[in-house]
Structure formats: C-alpha cells, structure tokens
Amino acid sequence: MAEEFVRTIAGRDITFRPAKPAQMTAFYRVRNRQIQELEKLRGAESTTETLVAIHDLYERFEQNELNLFTSLLVNKDDMDFLDDVMVRGELTLADLVGSLFGNTEEAPDDVEPAPKQPKKAAKQGKLPKTANVRRVQK
Amino acid sequence: MSAVSRSDRLYVTGLGRLWTVDNPNALPWIHAALSPDMAGVFPGMVVDAEQELFELLMSHPEANVRCQRMARVALGRAAGREWHWAHNMIKEAVGSWTHLNGKLVREGVRASDTSLPDWLDAAWTVFMELFDKKEQMSFQNRLRSIPATGDMVQPRMSSRADLMSFAAD
Secondary structure: OOOOEEEEEOOEEEEEOOOOHHHHHHHHHHHHHHHHHHHHHHHOOOOHHHHHHHHHHHHHHHHHHHHHHHHOEOOOHHHHHHHHHHHOOOOOHHHHHHHHHOOOOOOOOOOOOOOOOOHHHHHHOOOOOOOOOOOOOO | OOOOOOOOEEEEEEOOEEEEEEOOOHHHHHHHHOOHHHOOOOOOOEOOOHHHHHHHHHHOOOHHHHHHHHHHHHHHHHHOOOHHHHHHHHHHHHHOHHHHHHHHHHOOOOHHHOOHHHHHHHHHHHHHHHOOHHHHHHHHHHHHOOOOOOOOOOOOOOOHHHHHHHHHO
16 A cells, blocks of 8 residues: 655645555546536627636535545645645645645656667767768768 | 447446446457546546536545446447456557557548457457467467456446346346
8 A cells, every 4th residue: 555645835734645546637627628618608798607617617626636635635734734724824625735746737748769879870980870970971 | 249239328327327338349349448546437438417427436445446447347338248358458459559559540440430349259250360370379368367456346237148148037
C-alpha cells in the first residue's frame, strides 16, 4: 500500500494519503465533461442564463477540487486550519490544489532524447555512420 | 466466432446502482485493462453519471475496492471469458506487441476496429501457432493464473459458462 506523505502548506505540515487511481480517473472524467459543457456555453449566445450556467459550472468545478483535496487529508482538523487561511485570503483554492497535485496549467514540452553516440566512434572522434550530419568536403 | 453477443454498451451493478460501460472495440479495453487498479475500465469507461460516481468515490469507504471489482466484472463481460484470462492475455499481447500486432494487421485484424472477444481469439491463435507443444502448455497456464494481488472475489456471470447459461434462460 502506498505511504502517506507530508506537504508544508501555509507553514503547517499536513499529512495526505495518496489518491487512488479510481478517484483520480473519476475526477478527470468529471473535469473533462465540465470543460465540454463550458465550451458549449461559451459558444452559445451570451444571455443571463448562459452566464449563470457558466458561474454554476465554475462553482461545481471548485467544489470537486475541494472534495478531492479533503478526501486525501489524513487529519480532518487540518481542513479547519486551511479554511482559516483561505478566509484570511492568504491562500486560494487553486494554491491549495496546486500544492498537492502541482500546477497543471501548462503541460511540459515534449522532449526527444538525443540518440547516444556509439562508444567506439565517440572515442575516435568520428561521427557514427547513421548520424544525420553531412560531412564537409575538404 | 465467440458465442458472446456484441453490443456497444454493457452494464454492471455496484455501489447501489446500474452503470453503463462503453464497449466500442478492443483498443480502449487493452489500454484500460492495464491501468492501475483497472481504473481505466471502471470508472474510466463508464458512459454517464460522472458527477455521481465522483461523489461516491469521495464519500464511500469501500468505493475504490468495489470499483476494482466492477472493472473485473466489466472486463469479463466484454471479453466473454474469465476477467483474469482476458487480463493475462492482454498483458501477454502487449509484451509482444510489435510482433503480434504486425501479424494481426497483416491478417486484417486491427484492435481499433475489432471487438474485444474477436481480437482476443485472433491474438490467442497467433501465440499458439508461434509456440511448440511445451510452450503452448506454459502459455495456457499463464493465461489461467489468477493475479496474486488484490481481493479474489469472483464476479458473478464472468465466465463463458455463466454467460451461456444466462443466454439459454
């Protein structure tokens, strides 16, 4: 079984249990559905109803994040502490979730690992036959 | 041809309700079956009720274990065989993917447009043709082995015999 881990948030050490794959899968499924709904609402005519629907969607979005976060807390009284910190405006929900799952706003760039040079060729200072480099004719 | 009916949806009961699971072709099943705790199958392939399922998973003390059991049931029903046979077969196939998939594609069997039972049949025959008698026996034993981890509650209606008797009723 995966071990509990500690994160320091707003100066306090808080213990979490790792999220289960099913929990994370369910969370991302809801999130994807909400993003689809949001796209649909943004494409629709801007009326009071659509604005209210977008607002409700954001609220549900945040509520789900909070539910997931809370379910991973080992000591429930830590939530009271975090509530106080959030009420004082020192921490937002996004900060809280980001501190646990990392900031997922920007995905990392794809990186293609460079092919390794064969040892022998590298030693002799020669390029490997397969290297995609044109030799300069003297 | 497998005796299991082909449907693009299948159903599992658990956590107090009936869930609809997507059953398009073999490819998503292959990915989902190998995901941690088979979460890619359940809740990953459940078609509707995302919010309800998420809330259940946040509040129900046994939700994760029961999701895993439902994933096994769903895989068994989609494959028309014991869930662990299908799971082992998928693991074997992914372990030799380049060779196996190459052979299957040359025969016109693509995981992305073949049902899971047909794809499993096709993959099984490729392996059997590849092996000698001794290797075939060892391969069949590997397919029958039940994974050592997790709880071993046998889902209802997961075997071919169960399905056949259900269909006969």
